Amino acid sequence: MARTILEVKGLKKYFPIAAGEQKGKVVRAVDGVDFFIREGETLGLVGESGSGKSTTAYCVIGMYSITDGEISFKGQDISMHSSKRPLSIKKDIGMVFQDPGTTLNPQRSVKQILSLPLSVHKIVDKRDPEEQLLKLLEEVELPAEYLYSYPASLGGGERQMLAIARALATDPSLMVLDEPTSALDVSVQAKIINMLLRLQKERNLAYLFITHDLSLMRNLATRIAIMYLGKIAEIAPTETFFSAPRHPYTQMLLSSIPVMTEDEDALKPKRVVSRGEIPSPVDVPPGCSFNTRCPFVTDGCFEEDPAMREVGTDHWVRCHLFA
Amino acid sequence: TPKAPDPQGELSAHDDMESIIRFGRDWPTYIDPGVGSSYTCQVAHANLYDPLVFPNTDGTVRPHVASEWTVSEDGLTYTFKIRQDIKFHSGNLLKASDVAFSMNRLLTIGEGFSHLYHGVVKECYAPDDETVVMELNYTFGPFANSLVRFYILEEDLVMANIDKSVDTYGEYGDYGKTWLLTNDAGSGPYKVKEVRLEEYVMGERFDDYFLGWEENAPKNFMVTNLNDPVAQRTAFANKELEIARDNLPQETYAEIEKMGGLVVTKSATGGWNMMLNTKNAPTDCVYFRKALAYAFDYDTLVASILPGSAKSTGPVASVLFGKNHDLPGYEYNLDKAREMLSKSKYANDPDKWFVSLAWCAEVPEQEKMSLMFQASLKELGITLEITKTPFSVMTANAQTIETTPNASIVLWSPSFLEAGDVFKSRYHSASTGSWEQMEWLLDEELDAMIDDALSTVDNDERGRKYRAIEEYIFDLCPTIWMCANDSKFAVQPYVEWPIATYYKENVPALMPGGFDLYFRDCKVFLDKK
Amino acid sequence: MANANDKANCQGTVVKRDKFIQLKRAWYKFSLNKTSVIGLVIVVAVAICAIFQPWLAPYPHHAGEFVDFANVNCPPCKEHWCGTDGVGRDILSRIMYAFRGAFTLGLGCLALVVPFGVVMGLIAGYHKGQWISTFIMRVTDVFLSIPPLIMALCVCAILRPTLFNSLLAVSVSWWTWYCRLVYSMTSSLRNEMYVKSAELTGASTAHILFREILPNCFGAVFTKMTLDMGWIILTGASLGFVGMGEQPPIPSLGTMVADGAKYIPGQWWISICPALAIMIIVLGFNLLGDGVKDMLSSEE
Amino acid sequence: MTQTIVDIRDLYVQYRTFDGQAKVLNGVNLTVKKGEKVSIVGETACGKTTTVKSILRILAPQASIPRGEILFNGSDVLKMGYSELNKLRSSGASMIFQDPTMSLNPVFTIGEQMEAVIRYSGQSGVEQKSVRHELAVKALEETAMPDPERILQSYPFQLSGGMRQRVCIALSLATPRDLVIADEPTTNLDVTIQDQVLKILKQRVEAKGCSLILITHSFGVARETTDRIYVMYAGNMVETAPTQELFREPLHPYSRALMSCIPRLSGGGMAEGIPGRLSNYHNPPKGCRFAPRCPEAMPRCHEEKPESIDVGREHQVACFLYDKDGGK
Amino acid sequence: MILTWLKRLGTYLFVLLGLSVLIFIISRVAPGDPARIALGPRAPESVVQALREKMNLDKPYVVQYFLWLNDAIRLDLGDSLQSRRPVIEDIKEYLPATLEIVIIAGIWMIAWGLLLGILAAKFTGTWLDGVIRVFSYLGVVAPAFVWSIILMLVFAYVIPVFPSSGRISLGMAPPPRVTGMYTIDYLLAGNFAGFKDAFVHLILPAIGLTFGGIAQSARITRGTMVENSRKDYILAERAYGIPERKMLFKYLLKPSLIPTVSVTSLDIASIFGGAFLVEQLYNYPGLARYGMQAVLNKDLNAIAGVAMVLGCVFMIVNIIIDIIVARLDPRVRMLGGEN
Numbered sequence A: 001m002a003r004t005i006l007e008v009k010g011l012k013k014y015f016p017i018a019a020g021e022q023k024g025k026v027v028r029a030v031d032g033v034d035f036f037i038r039e040g041e042t043l044g045l046v047g048e049s050g051s052g053k054s055t056t057a058y059c060v061i062g063m064y065s066i067t068d069g070e071i072s073f074k075g076q077d078i079s080m081h082s083s084k085r086p087l088s089i090k091k092d093i094g095m096v097f098q099d100p101g102t103t104l105n106p107q108r109s110v111k112q113i114l115s116l117p118l119s120v121h122k123i124v125d126k127r128d129p130e131e132q133l134l135k136l137l138e139e140v141e142l143p144a145e146y147l148y149s150y151p152a153s154l155g156g157g158e159r160q161m162l163a164i165a166r167a168l169a170t171d172p173s174l175m176v177l178d179e180p181t182s183a184l185d186v187s188v189q190a191k192i193i194n195m196l197l198r199l200q201k202e203r204n205l206a207y208l209f210i211t212h213d214l215s216l217m218r219n220l221a222t223r224i225a226i227m228y229l230g231k232i233a234e235i236a237p238t239e240t241f242f243s244a245p246r247h248p249y250t251q252m253l254l255s256s257i258p259v260m261t262e263d264e265d266a267l268k269p270k271r272v273v274s275r276g277e278i279p280s281p282v283d284v285p286p287g288c289s290f291n292t293r294c295p296f297v298t299d300g301c302f303e304e305d306p307a308m309r310e311v312g313t314d315h316w317v318r319c320h321l322f323a
Numbered sequence B: 001t002p003k004a005p006d007p008q009g010e011l012s013a014h015d016d017m018e019s020i021i022r023f024g025r026d027w028p029t030y031i032d033p034g035v036g037s038s039y040t041c042q043v044a045h046a047n048l049y050d051p052l053v054f055p056n057t058d059g060t061v062r063p064h065v066a067s068e069w070t071v072s073e074d075g076l077t078y079t080f081k082i083r084q085d086i087k088f089h090s091g092n093l094l095k096a097s098d099v100a101f102s103m104n105r106l107l108t109i110g111e112g113f114s115h116l117y118h119g120v121v122k123e124c125y126a127p128d129d130e131t132v133v134m135e136l137n138y139t140f141g142p143f144a145n146s147l148v149r150f151y152i153l154e155e156d157l158v159m160a161n162i163d164k165s166v167d168t169y170g171e172y173g174d175y176g177k178t179w180l181l182t183n184d185a186g187s188g189p190y191k192v193k194e195v196r197l198e199e200y201v202m203g204e205r206f207d208d209y210f211l212g213w214e215e216n217a218p219k220n221f222m223v224t225n226l227n228d229p230v231a232q233r234t235a236f237a238n239k240e241l242e243i244a245r246d247n248l249p250q251e252t253y254a255e256i257e258k259m260g261g262l263v264v265t266k267s268a269t270g271g272w273n274m275m276l277n278t279k280n281a282p283t284d285c286v287y288f289r290k291a292l293a294y295a296f297d298y299d300t301l302v303a304s305i306l307p308g309s310a311k312s313t314g315p316v317a318s319v320l321f322g323k324n325h326d327l328p329g330y331e332y333n334l335d336k337a338r339e340m341l342s343k344s345k346y347a348n349d350p351d352k353w354f355v356s357l358a359w360c361a362e363v364p365e366q367e368k369m370s371l372m373f374q375a376s377l378k379e380l381g382i383t384l385e386i387t388k389t390p391f392s393v394m395t396a397n398a399q400t401i402e403t404t405p406n407a408s409i410v411l412w413s414p415s416f417l418e419a420g421d422v423f424k425s426r427y428h429s430a431s432t433g434s435w436e437q438m439e440w441l442l443d444e445e446l447d448a449m450i451d452d453a454l455s456t457v458d459n460d461e462r463g464r465k466y467r468a469i470e471e472y473i474f475d476l477c478p479t480i481w482m483c484a485n486d487s488k489f490a491v492q493p494y495v496e497w498p499i500a501t502y503y504k505e506n507v508p509a510l511m512p513g514g515f516d517l518y519f520r521d522c523k524v525f526l527d528k529k
Numbered sequence C: 001m002a003n004a005n006d007k008a009n010c011q012g013t014v015v016k017r018d019k020f021i022q023l024k025r026a027w028y029k030f031s032l033n034k035t036s037v038i039g040l041v042i043v044v045a046v047a048i049c050a051i052f053q054p055w056l057a058p059y060p061h062h063a064g065e066f067v068d069f070a071n072v073n074c075p076p077c078k079e080h081w082c083g084t085d086g087v088g089r090d091i092l093s094r095i096m097y098a099f100r101g102a103f104t105l106g107l108g109c110l111a112l113v114v115p116f117g118v119v120m121g122l123i124a125g126y127h128k129g130q131w132i133s134t135f136i137m138r139v140t141d142v143f144l145s146i147p148p149l150i151m152a153l154c155v156c157a158i159l160r161p162t163l164f165n166s167l168l169a170v171s172v173s174w175w176t177w178y179c180r181l182v183y184s185m186t187s188s189l190r191n192e193m194y195v196k197s198a199e200l201t202g203a204s205t206a207h208i209l210f211r212e213i214l215p216n217c218f219g220a221v222f223t224k225m226t227l228d229m230g231w232i233i234l235t236g237a238s239l240g241f242v243g244m245g246e247q248p249p250i251p252s253l254g255t256m257v258a259d260g261a262k263y264i265p266g267q268w269w270i271s272i273c274p275a276l277a278i279m280i281i282v283l284g285f286n287l288l289g290d291g292v293k294d295m296l297s298s299e300e
Numbered sequence D: 001m002t003q004t005i006v007d008i009r010d011l012y013v014q015y016r017t018f019d020g021q022a023k024v025l026n027g028v029n030l031t032v033k034k035g036e037k038v039s040i041v042g043e044t045a046c047g048k049t050t051t052v053k054s055i056l057r058i059l060a061p062q063a064s065i066p067r068g069e070i071l072f073n074g075s076d077v078l079k080m081g082y083s084e085l086n087k088l089r090s091s092g093a094s095m096i097f098q099d100p101t102m103s104l105n106p107v108f109t110i111g112e113q114m115e116a117v118i119r120y121s122g123q124s125g126v127e128q129k130s131v132r133h134e135l136a137v138k139a140l141e142e143t144a145m146p147d148p149e150r151i152l153q154s155y156p157f158q159l160s161g162g163m164r165q166r167v168c169i170a171l172s173l174a175t176p177r178d179l180v181i182a183d184e185p186t187t188n189l190d191v192t193i194q195d196q197v198l199k200i201l202k203q204r205v206e207a208k209g210c211s212l213i214l215i216t217h218s219f220g221v222a223r224e225t226t227d228r229i230y231v232m233y234a235g236n237m238v239e240t241a242p243t244q245e246l247f248r249e250p251l252h253p254y255s256r257a258l259m260s261c262i263p264r265l266s267g268g269g270m271a272e273g274i275p276g277r278l279s280n281y282h283n284p285p286k287g288c289r290f291a292p293r294c295p296e297a298m299p300r301c302h303e304e305k306p307e308s309i310d311v312g313r314e315h316q317v318a319c320f321l322y323d324k325d326g327g328k
Numbered sequence E: 001m002i003l004t005w006l007k008r009l010g011t012y013l014f015v016l017l018g019l020s021v022l023i024f025i026i027s028r029v030a031p032g033d034p035a036r037i038a039l040g041p042r043a044p045e046s047v048v049q050a051l052r053e054k055m056n057l058d059k060p061y062v063v064q065y066f067l068w069l070n071d072a073i074r075l076d077l078g079d080s081l082q083s084r085r086p087v088i089e090d091i092k093e094y095l096p097a098t099l100e101i102v103i104i105a106g107i108w109m110i111a112w113g114l115l116l117g118i119l120a121a122k123f124t125g126t127w128l129d130g131v132i133r134v135f136s137y138l139g140v141v142a143p144a145f146v147w148s149i150i151l152m153l154v155f156a157y158v159i160p161v162f163p164s165s166g167r168i169s170l171g172m173a174p175p176p177r178v179t180g181m182y183t184i185d186y187l188l189a190g191n192f193a194g195f196k197d198a199f200v201h202l203i204l205p206a207i208g209l210t211f212g213g214i215a216q217s218a219r220i221t222r223g224t225m226v227e228n229s230r231k232d233y234i235l236a237e238r239a240y241g242i243p244e245r246k247m248l249f250k251y252l253l254k255p256s257l258i259p260t261v262s263v264t265s266l267d268i269a270s271i272f273g274g275a276f277l278v279e280q281l282y283n284y285p286g287l288a289r290y291g292m293q294a295v296l297n298k299d300l301n302a303i304a305g306v307a308m309v310l311g312c313v314f315m316i317v318n319i320i321i322d323i324i325v326a327r328l329d330p331r332v333r334m335l336g337g338e339n
């Protein structure tokens, strides 16, 4: 089995609230998360809005300084904020954000955008810097003539490809992708996902892929982790995840997905209907945080927060039902 | 018993207000004669207070509060007899002790016109209720004439209103200065009705005035802060102003005349002076100063900027006692100016040819003079930097040599009508540091000559000495005597103002500043309004 | 993929076409509004008047040390389109010269204020939440707690009245506007993902402030600058009106209005012509500024 | 035959922009019968919102309608005067917008907004405040909102996205309507919330017996909610069919391509995507707008605009492939 | 909530403190010897020296500042050079006059600014919009003093319908002082003739001061209304058939008012600034004219006093505006705005 490239243990990230009625409290955006990623694999991180997916990703890339826990990358501790990380680490972890419109500076040309990581990490090819940039563009299937245009003149999908090219510029071994296609049309999404898969194969990249689209995950991920209120509820290899979901939340999520074919309908668990909304991460319910929506809730769920339990190979669930 | 509302009464009160003479210029900041000295203050003083002696139109003085006086043989002791029928506005009788009090107050505070008496008066006391004695340090020829600037305040009233919380003047606290800012303690023909800070002083007739009242004499007067020519003209047109100030732009006078206002030219006791700082380069060089004097276009000034004004030939106005009529005066002659410039110690130093000039922001015509001067100096290669300066800033700048500009245009008139006051107030070292002397002559020889002349009691002798002094000053050329101050006033046709009448008929009439606006002598004809 | 020749070709054309389009688009948006074109024309015309006053003005030397008492208070006529003033100077020539002062004041003030305010705003905005930001923003509050004209008057009161000093006086509180503008833009721009990704790449703070954030503020700053030219000229005119601007004989618009105001309504032209001149130049900048705003706004 | 509520015929809409006229809608046909639930599916910028906004005549001021008619209950919306239009808006059709954050006035409470809508709905008996309040509470309760009283006193920013969208549904169904238009009402919501909201929407619409036009990106949503689907591409309705039929046999090359791009829950890998980009509206292709991207394009497709062809019961497709005398 | 406001208050205090430093610097870096200036040129040196010591001019600047601040807090701002009275007395006298003018001008400005803005927004693209646009350009292109000169020329000179100087007509007795604002005091005293007279005196200067502000707020109101009218929530409300009039004056106006009200602060600042010149022109005895005189005459205590007081007044204006904005905008009210 491949080497573990990233390991996250007990990651917590709380945001203090600075103003307003709830001043003084904290947002428990991520509240004790453990996972790891192996070389060349894709870990899909799914969950509802506000469940802490992005925050987890941002902690991994060092955009936030973490409240508690440990992150190690290739055996090296990287629990600190990115400003304190050695350049070599920054070089080795690439990041692609959700909205391609906002990740590219509208005032900078494609050339400037792509040159930045190269010059910061001093990997500029002195002889022919342009050649290097063109290669990058080629890699993401963008025409060379885009080098001198500005993001505004590119389409949404093209922008996202440019963002991917920028992340690839430093030749990373881990890419963190925060909903890279959710702002795009399905036809464009298909193109990008295909490209990502190709790149992964070519470069043996590991992906931490965040999305809320489970159907997409199904076609992409090696393993899937599902987050709820800052905690991972269930983590399993893709096949198992869809064929034998264990956590009631996973089931609720799966059952809610609108699908196109009867095959898919058959995959949806029927026992669990969706109800309620995800509570605010400021007032996390005591006990199991899913107790407000869980159809199988018992008294114990209000008292004790369940621990992660392994229920199969690489399959972990956080639920009292499996105690 | 409470009175029923009386529309008639309101009407007559209204009528009373109609009988008013309003004079617009600036706000008489200090109606306290111990402090104020500006022209509008002088106007307020003359109408609210009584002086010991009163000026005549020929420059002499007549008895007023003092019914008569005697001078001792050595000329050092003056004994005044005080009239016993004068009532203060409070109703109390004016006593000799009030006179002594007023003089001591004036001298202690050291502001206002105290400089006329400072060092001169040794002691002032009242041996009894009718007599005041003033002992002098040295003989002072024009002493009696100078007393027109000495006003009597009611001692008891002032003492009752002293602010003891400050100790500026020791046991006298603030000497009543704060209270007297908005109140009067006088016996003059008018008493303070209302003082609106920064705005106006309004006086109403004091019915018990000891000289009585004539018919149609104005029941009220007002000196208001109305400086802007447009505002003046508008107010004049709306009959909200009876006498417009002097030194308005010519254009405004022309318009006022079109409205039927009477414009008269006041005969000059003083003049337009461009004071040259004789201690700062380059005006510390007499030749340089003379070069400037020759570069000033006097003819255009009297022809175009101040039409109708007389030229000046020296520091003393031609109507004053002691004028030296032999002085030729300077003329506009650029060749001569160049010649003087070449003699000057800065002849080979043209980067020093930089003259700063301050003109008084309140008098717009001065800008024209400055610009004219600037243009002709340019021909000589001299740079003139013109700064519009409010009078108060000018005063502040005059306090030290360094801050005094090379040249300052100031309109100056003597406090009493003799050449001696011109010399003493303008060129004696004692007057340096004030706006009245921005020349900083500090010439001991001259000081001695002036002191000597002033202490000469004999009139002819004094006149001779005055003429010598004037010649001496003329040669020093510390000042460009631009022209006589033949400034204009505009009067409403429904007002009769004796001085204006004199002016109009060209009867020589001299009045120290302030007394020209002695409202008691005026008449307001409401029917003509 | 493509040979060198091809590449050069397509790059060349792309560069050119892109710039051309950018400019054309800008001009299209700008010219969509006819008034902004008028504004541009006014500003250019005024600038030409100011620069070429010695050649264009009928009596160029009247802007200097000059008096002519034979010709005072001449109403507008063929020889003197705007009449002459109280000492016989041609008002039109003086107005044309005074435009220089207005431009100098506006440009000088902006040159002082914009770099300082922008850098302060960048620093404060980028470090929002830290003490340095709080400090800078409180200082701007202090400067803004007095209306700017009053602040300028106070500063003028203690300085000698010269063009440079009035420029300083206006600048004393003016930088705060730029500081605030850039602050608010920066404090939101710093959360933009492109800034975050530059940070994550490891770019220096200077790079982020000046290369990533600043270019995005240019539009707003530039718009404000054009609009501010008008405001600064107005403030300068107000200072001139109370005698705190250029000193004679150099003409300044505010001073001319103030001096002429004494002669209203008899010699109205002495005051009204420079007043109109103020209006025209400020109008020009306002129209231009609005045009620039439209041009730079993303909306169509 | 059931009554037709909306009948859009050959509608053209263009927007004035600085690059010239953007010819967005290109002869759109759409019919909705009473009680019918139809959905419009298409990619971003294909003109879905423009189509429905023109029904209520709330297009941006730059828009113009050079051709076409929109019949609402038989009368042409485009020819209506102000009062007629107001009547249409207050009691005929209502619209739920895409972004629930933006579609509630931020400075009024939910209560104030709901009561205003009820107040001007043209119903009788709503002059009294208490009546309006009751109606508002009832409408909220029907959308399964907990604690309606509290919600009524809240400002929009105090509610979560799902709650806001439910408020919008409540608003549009608070008074009797013939038609509800929902413009991507769940795009910004989570799947679980989306599921709940769609269920509520569907249930409310059915309970009130009004028709529904649902705009969505997602075939899945369309399939689970509506009876009939319109597939839209670049300002044209390229295909319409009853839901079951469309999924069984999509005919238009675009429908097929688009469906193949959608990742399946059942796996099976990703399709390649549709080549090319949505063409620009200022300079649209002359013939079929999909022709430049179409793998099966024929020369004719680049020249002529295909008309809708009936290929089955309520199944129409605008493609020359199905033209009896075209293509082959 | 209370905490937010307390924190704001702290901010204001800080600003005041900063302001005092600024003013102290301005008033002390000026050349000249304040003691000598205060006493006049002829006062004996010993008296001047005594005053110098009394004014603490012999101490280091830092000490001077704290002594000055200590006095200032106790409202002892020193004596004015011009009036020779304590500056605070002068301020008490003149402040109400200026407030009166600023309040009238402010109300006038907001009323017209809103009205014109709403009209222009309602009739976007029509001739009315054009006229209002032209008007708003006129408003911003000329400084207040130019408008005042023109107004004075037209309405006090050519058609003399309004008085051109002072607070009340001559011979009119001022009302018994309650607020110091003549219009209000006259009303309190039941003297309607007096009220009318005082009011008439306010009209020209107040109007002259507001041209710029009206134009600005009209422009901003129009801009935000047009912008907001494209917002989804307005479309939605329109789509619910709420009548246009109601839409315009309620649902569109209220959210659009927020920016207008926020920038009112700037307009009020320009009214205050303009008052310095306009009161002078109209010979209106208010604090601004007093301040202008102080500036011209380098009366430093008075400058410091006026600046301090206007700073405080302006700050109060800003607080009021903040409160109004908070009332209009629930997000600000409940979440506590940014900063």
Ligand SMILES: Nc1ncnc2c1ncn2[C@@H]1O[C@H](COP(=O)(O)OP(=O)(O)OP(=O)(O)O)[C@@H](O)[C@H]1O
Residues within 6 Å of the ligand: A015, A027, A028, A029, A047, A048, A049, A050, A051, A052, A053, A054, A055, A056, A212, A281
């Ligand atoms: N900088 C921050 N300050 C305060 N709270 C934050 C911050 N960033 C995120 N949060 C809060 O943390 C919680 C988790 O946010 P996060 O962005 O990680 O969610 P997510 O799962 O990525 O959601 P989405 O699917 O909407 O992107 C949310 O409640 C969010 O409001």
Ligand SMILES: Nc1ncnc2c1ncn2[C@@H]1O[C@H](COP(=O)(O)OP(=O)(O)OP(=O)(O)O)[C@@H](O)[C@H]1O
Residues within 6 Å of the ligand: D015, D016, D017, D022, D024, D042, D043, D044, D045, D046, D047, D048, D049, D050, D051, D060, D062, D281
């Ligand atoms: N006010 C407008 N001015 C100019 N163009 C507009 C305007 N509104 C929409 N468009 C253009 O019309 C086209 C169709 O827009 P529309 O909003 O109808 O698409 P849509 O299908 O609803 O897209 P989405 O799925 O993103 O909501 C787009 O290209 C858009 O840019």
Ligand SMILES: [Mg+2]
Residues within 6 Å of the ligand: A053, A054, A055, A178
């Ligand atoms: Mg996220």
Ligand SMILES: [Mg+2]
Residues within 6 Å of the ligand: D048, D049, D050, D098, D183
């Ligand atoms: Mg849409």
